[in-house]
Amino acid sequence: MSSLSRLFQYARRYRRDVYLASSFSVVNKFFDILPEVLIGVAVDVVVNRDASFLAALGVTDAFSQLLWLGLLTVLIWGGESLFEYLYQLRWRNLAQNLQHELRLDAYQHVQKLPLSYFEDKSTGKLMSVLNDDINQLERFLNGGANSIIQVLCSTVMVSAVFFYLAPTLAMIALAPIPLILYGTFWFQKRIAPRYAAVREAAAVISGRLNNNLLGVATIKAFTAEAFEAAHIRDASEHYRATNAAAIRLSSAIIPVIRMAILSGFVVTLVYGGHLALTGAIGVGSYSVLVFLTQRLLWPLTGLADIADLYQRSMTAVDRVLDILQAPLSIDYHGKPLPHDSVSGQLSFSHLTFGYGDLTVLHDISLTIPPGRTVAFVGATGSGKSTLVKLLLRFYDAQHGEIRLDGQDIRQLALTDLRRAIGYVSQDVFLTDGSVAQNIAYGMPEVGRDAIVAAARAAEAHEFIERLPQGYDTPIGERGQKLSGGQRQRLALARAILKDPKILILDEATSAVDNETEAAIQRSLDVVSRGRTTVVIAHRLSTVRHAHCIHVMEHGRLIESGTHDTLLAQDGSYAALWRLQTGERSAELA
Numbered sequence: 001m002s003s004l005s006r007l008f009q010y011a012r013r014y015r016r017d018v019y020l021a022s023s024f025s026v027v028n029k030f031f032d033i034l035p036e037v038l039i040g041v042a043v044d045v046v047v048n049r050d051a052s053f054l055a056a057l058g059v060t061d062a063f064s065q066l067l068w069l070g071l072l073t074v075l076i077w078g079g080e081s082l083f084e085y086l087y088q089l090r091w092r093n094l095a096q097n098l099q100h101e102l103r104l105d106a107y108q109h110v111q112k113l114p115l116s117y118f119e120d121k122s123t124g125k126l127m128s129v130l131n132d133d134i135n136q137l138e139r140f141l142n143g144g145a146n147s148i149i150q151v152l153c154s155t156v157m158v159s160a161v162f163f164y165l166a167p168t169l170a171m172i173a174l175a176p177i178p179l180i181l182y183g184t185f186w187f188q189k190r191i192a193p194r195y196a197a198v199r200e201a202a203a204v205i206s207g208r209l210n211n212n213l214l215g216v217a218t219i220k221a222f223t224a225e226a227f228e229a230a231h232i233r234d235a236s237e238h239y240r241a242t243n244a245a246a247i248r249l250s251s252a253i254i255p256v257i258r259m260a261i262l263s264g265f266v267v268t269l270v271y272g273g274h275l276a277l278t279g280a281i282g283v284g285s286y287s288v289l290v291f292l293t294q295r296l297l298w299p300l301t302g303l304a305d306i307a308d309l310y311q312r313s314m315t316a317v318d319r320v321l322d323i324l325q326a327p328l329s330i331d332y333h334g335k336p337l338p339h340d341s342v343s344g345q346l347s348f349s350h351l352t353f354g355y356g357d358l359t360v361l362h363d364i365s366l367t368i369p370p371g372r373t374v375a376f377v378g379a380t381g382s383g384k385s386t387l388v389k390l391l392l393r394f395y396d397a398q399h400g401e402i403r404l405d406g407q408d409i410r411q412l413a414l415t416d417l418r419r420a421i422g423y424v425s426q427d428v429f430l431t432d433g434s435v436a437q438n439i440a441y442g443m444p445e446v447g448r449d450a451i452v453a454a455a456r457a458a459e460a461h462e463f464i465e466r467l468p469q470g471y472d473t474p475i476g477e478r479g480q481k482l483s484g485g486q487r488q489r490l491a492l493a494r495a496i497l498k499d500p501k502i503l504i505l506d507e508a509t510s511a512v513d514n515e516t517e518a519a520i521q522r523s524l525d526v527v528s529r530g531r532t533t534v535v536i537a538h539r540l541s542t543v544r545h546a547h548c549i550h551v552m553e554h555g556r557l558i559e560s561g562t563h564d565t566l567l568a569q570d571g572s573y574a575a576l577w578r579l580q581t582g583e584r585s586a587e588l589a
């Protein structure tokens, strides 16, 4: 499907607006052509007086003819102005509405896309599509669409007048038009891939800038400023080079078209003049033809610009619509799961999963009774986080299944499933609001008391009270004004406030001080009450009281049991425990 029909298909709700705006453009153009015709009529009046065209219509007195002309001029200009206002209003509002809707649709769709989609794309590139590319659409609808319609209309209307007044001359004067149109399409076809390359290059810059601005602390710490500046320079130079290729082509088209127009104009001037001199056409007709050639042919130079704008916008539209049509590999629909009906029993059976060809979980089977606290421990990269990502259905397993209260989670409504789970991930996401807004994230109706209670349970209340504005302190983009531990506390408070039946805590690191560790344990005791709690822990001492500890290695479950039974087994867990407590003794010594 062509880009324009894709856009039309998407914007079918706005068809009425498009038709209305188009008809205003047509009427405006009609009024716009008429003054040139009036000039011819005026010349006709003063030259031919009572033998003029208007006299034939019944206005015999020359001065009355001029008065009529004056009145007509006022009406025509008034009509032109009115319809200009109307088409501007329609097209520009249409641009705003469509852009707004497309932006929201695209964003909402992006939010539902599977995580794997984002892993293959850079954030900056997506940003450039969701922002710059959508804005291109506005530029096209604000001016381009109207220009295309008006060029077409003036061609048809002026040609009609030409053929009416001087058919032979019309054939010659209009001869360049097919050439101009062919040239424009030729140009458009060749420029399209160049614009696609330009948009792609712009997205690469945006991607790198985004990445570097996020990592500015690391850049400084590694004194990598020069390296990164060179990185950006490469991207910018590539952008400049791809643009230069587009500019070479797009700059040539207007001069070429102008030469084609020149031939039409010269023919009208010379051959039309000859016809007037020999009396084959009247002086009035000659002047109309000379003016109209200008009116007809010059806008065609604009055609190249419009084609340019059109192509740029359509490239952008394609990119946005490609995102909108990216398949949601995970179905959001399913059986409803009322929050209060969840008891929180989880069972994983024969679960095997890989990212692409890399299998990271092998045949995992285990059951977690409702209300219990279980821990997953094991070396980094052993698949612990992946297991909870499957539970949240960020991905679906290739083999095996996960059941919640006996129901396959793939059968459940996805939002209900996720609502039942509180998830504190390794990389905490905080928004650019206050502490309180971040705790009540996604729950705007929650009152301050509940927020404070959640913060207390997460052992976050004390540090929040010490902040300059307490719960109303803004925490900066991504919570930059907080420490890593504080961000974790806030994330925990947020999960507690959600009061989920299942709580998942994915600890980012084992590097916590003793005080934080004690705080983690205290809050774990409080928050795990009455809900199924899954803790991914690096520091074994934080989970030694768990009802069951599962030890993972290379994507397999190698040991399961309580702290004491696992120590008694003297396997991997016992070795890990000895290692960590040994380290601790060494630290204390």
Ligand SMILES: Nc1ncnc2c1ncn2[C@@H]1O[C@H](COP(=O)(O)OP(=O)(O)OP(=O)(O)O)[C@@H](O)[C@H]1O
Pocket (backbone or CB within 6 Å): 119, 355, 358, 360, 378, 379, 380, 381, 382, 383, 384, 385, 386, 387
């Ligand atoms: N999105 C992904 N795409 C490809 N491979 C991935 C992806 N996420 C994780 N992996 C790989 O899957 C394996 C398991 O990762 P996972 O995050 O589950 O480990 P983990 O046990 O939670 O590690 P850690 O203790 O360091 O958090 C690792 O080898 C990792 O490289």
